[in-house]
Each structure stands twice: as C-alpha cells, then as structure tokens.
Amino acid sequence: MNVSLIGMMGSGKTTAGRLLADKTGRRFVDTDHMIEEEKKMSIADIFSRLGEPEFRGFEKEAVKKLLKTDNLVISTGGGLPIDVENMDNLKKMGPVIWLLASPRATLRRVSKTEKRPLLDVEKPLEMIKLLLERRERCYGRADFKIDTTGKSPARTADEIMKFLEECSHDGHKP
Numbered sequence: 001m002n003v004s005l006i007g008m009m010g011s012g013k014t015t016a017g018r019l020l021a022d023k024t025g026r027r028f029v030d031t032d033h034m035i036e037e038e039k040k041m042s043i044a045d046i047f048s049r050l051g052e053p054e055f056r057g058f059e060k061e062a063v064k065k066l067l068k069t070d071n072l073v074i075s076t077g078g079g080l081p082i083d084v085e086n087m088d089n090l091k092k093m094g095p096v097i098w099l100l101a102s103p104r105a106t107l108r109r110v111s112k113t114e115k116r117p118l119l120d121v122e123k124p125l126e127m128i129k130l131l132l133e134r135r136e137r138c139y140g141r142a143d144f145k146i147d148t149t150g151k152s153p154a155r156t157a158d159e160i161m162k163f164l165e166e167c168s169h170d171g172h173k174p
C-alpha cells in the first residue's frame with residue numbers, strides 16, 4: 001500500500017513525507033523529482049520552455065507509472081490532484097492525505113521559486129489564496145486532512161501515522 005500526500009506548495013509534503021517514509025519503512029518519492037529526472041529538465045525550465053499543459057501531461061505519466069508500485073510515500077506536486085484521473089489513481093494505491101496550511105504559512109515555507117514558477121509573481125500571497133480556493137474541492141477528495149500551520153513536520157508525520165493505524169485497526173481501507 002502506498003500513502004500519497006497532496007496539497008499546496010509549502011504545505012509540508014516533502015519534509016513530513018520523508019519522516020513518514022522513515023517511520024513506516026516506506027520509500028519516499030516526489031513526483032516533481034521523477035519528472036525532473038525523466039525529462040532531464042528542471043520544473044522551472046519545463047514551465048518556461050514547454051509550458052504548463054505539457055508539465056501536467058508529465059504529471060499524468062508519472063502517476064500512471066506509480067500505479068505499479070507498492071510501499072511508497074508519494075509526495076505530489078500541488079496541482080497534480082486537480083486532474084480527476086490522477087486523484088482516482090492515487091486513491092487506488094492507498095490512502096490520500098491532504099496537508100493544508102494558512103496562505104501566510106504557505107508563503108513563508110515557499111522559498112524556492114525556481115521550483116514554483118506559479119508563485120513567481122508580484123503578489124504571491126494573493127496567488128496562493130486564489131489557487132487554494134480553486135483547488136479546495138479537489139483536495140477535499142482526500143481520505144484525511146491535516147492543518148500543518150504551526151506544526152512541526154514530526155508532529156504532522158505522527159498524526160498521519162495515527163490515522164493509518166486507526167484505519168488498520170478498524171480493518172477499514174480508506
């Protein structure tokens with residue numbers, strides 16, 4: 001069973017995801033890294049040279065590849081679950097956890113705009129609010145939601161573990 005983390009850029013998917021992977025004996029993968037390695041290009045270059053629609057196609061390919069895997073913690077790019085088929089596929093692989101954070105906390109955590117061309121704008125806080133508003137309904141299809149504002153990655157990872165344990169005790173597959 002894989003565990004997928006979804007949510008906006010800067011919501012803590014990578015840091016909490018790595019800890020969760022360590023604690024649960026899973027391998028950590030990040031869809032953006034998969035794409036960068038496969039295409040031998042940075043996310044910023046893909047956006048600027050090929051455009052966002054092409055990048056979204058690469059995300060779909062990455063998710064399809066992951067369908068054949070097991071025992072992973074998958075950190076997904078912030079826009080990946082907006083595609084219905086991507087979200088359906090993540091849910092086929094196991095529980096999907098939505099990490100959210102306030103727009104201000106999100107902005108504070110997002111330091112590397114090279115990987116986040118969508119926030120390389122004059123008013124990034126406004127952009128975060130807009131994206132969050134547009135994406136909330138899709139993110140809401142997750143099996144579990146954690147507000148990470150003011151929480152350490154370790155605490156977030158622990159809360160996810162607790163959720164996973166409760167699911168296994170209930171014999172309930174999210």
Ligand code: S3P
Nearest residue numbers: 008009010077078079115116117
């Ligand atoms: C994006 C989020 C980024 C990256 C790309 C687009 C988005 O990933 O996939 O810049 O649309 O929200 P992170 O969420 O890992 O920063």
